[in-house]
Amino acid sequence: MIDEQIWLVEDDRQNLKLYYRVKEILANRQSPFQQVNIIDTYDFGRCLVLDGVMQTTELDGYIYNEMISHVPVVCHPNPKKVLVIGGGDCGVVNELAKYAELEQIDMVEIDRVVVEECLDKLTGIAGKAAEDKRINFLFEDGVKHVQNKKDFYDIAIVDSSDPIGPAVELFSEEFYFNLKNALKKDGLMVCQSQSPIFNKDILKKTRENLKKHFPLVITYKTVVPSYPGGMWSFTLASLKYHPAEANYRRLSSDTKFINRDIFQSSMHLPNFMIKDLGLD
């Protein structure tokens, strides 16, 4: 335990700074891609911090991870092979492991250091993902991985960081085109599509890019407690299956946030989003 006056200062946004009081710094490594920290905080438990920006916290990371993982699994009637792009905190693969019907979970994360540290020190999020033999940790570029797969996955989950720096290609139209081809003919994908309040343009652009390649594009929302902005969006793009026809009985009961009601209501958008996205 170190001096209680250690704070993480998150000042990546020009007009807002957040100071989190730090209990202990558990990991502090420079990877080839970024500065990787795992810190223990007073208010949010253990947290993953990349280049000084809070990524996920033990207090509430399960909300994001459950919403990006369980929704696509339940939307697909018979998923076997799942691709995760990014997701270095291992929360997504830990959620996916709750589904016995999944046979292969390929997690493609460019930064091995993030995964090593999270599996070791962020177990409140990563759980026992390291022990599940269905999970393949592939430390490579997700963009290239997708280019080399054809007609292979039932589900793809794009758990990227913000569309700046290395993650920018994960928001491009070309990436979505390649991702569609990596999916089976009845496959579907989900990506995080940023804050519907602070990043309206990114959400709109994501939807436009996806619509060029997928017949069905649906944005859903959740809360993101440890982020000022309070709401987060995900966008599901599907080649065949519609979430309205999902079999909710397949939803795992081993969850802290999502249930049938939450699943269904996540698709209900407030008026400002309906207007912003041109859905009215």
Add this chain to the structure above:
Amino acid sequence: MIDEQIWLVEDDRQNLKLYYRVKEILANRQSPFQQVNIIDTYDFGRCLVLDGVMQTTELDGYIYNEMISHVPVVCHPNPKKVLVIGGGDCGVVNELAKYAELEQIDMVEIDRVVVEECLDKLTGIAGKAAEDKRINFLFEDGVKHVQNKKDFYDIAIVDSSDPIGPAVELFSEEFYFNLKNALKKDGLMVCQSQSPIFNKDILKKTRENLKKHFPLVITYKTVVPSYPGGMWSFTLASLKYHPAEANYRRLSSDTKFINRDIFQSSMHLPNFMIKDLGLD
């Protein structure tokens, strides 16, 4: 426009500080109760700040105000008289004014300075509340006001600040007992009941106190974008009417957030809340 290096530092929480970059300080007055500031910020628009704590922002204040106002109005089939306790930013009365069927809206706010400044400088939230003849601004103690009313209001909305200092009595069992008596026999009330993540105890205690006096107590939720905690809870306590029987056609269409789907899904709670509140 002043120096761009002016920041509002919100450090009321021990382990988290927020710095908001300030464009302009529009009001800075010491009232008999608190320091009242209205500031214009870069990320959140104009904001009301009381004793250094952010209360509401033009960027997203409508979410809170719509959820605490429209839900009770639509739950009651024939409301005429509404009481608002607190609500100094005038957002609640501005939302209520959208309902032609309301005949009398009593807003009891202890601090006249807050109301004056918000009506003048926070019009993105207060709207034209000052011009609506149905709204009576009563600058007095909400606790005492409620003691002196019997069988009078159809709806009461308790839009209090946090349960510290002057607002603490607004969370007491005695206050809810008096509030019940101020309502007509088929009346209902709503209060803000804090963050279901950071203030679980307050939410639970609020429900327990309300259950002693009201046959129907229902907690619903929303996002609260400009607050780390991301979720907020409201608790509705009703003497007769159940929200499941609400007539959604009465819902105002002049809203930025709430619609029929959002209304219904606000009552759907995530697993952790169901567990915390003993609803499973």
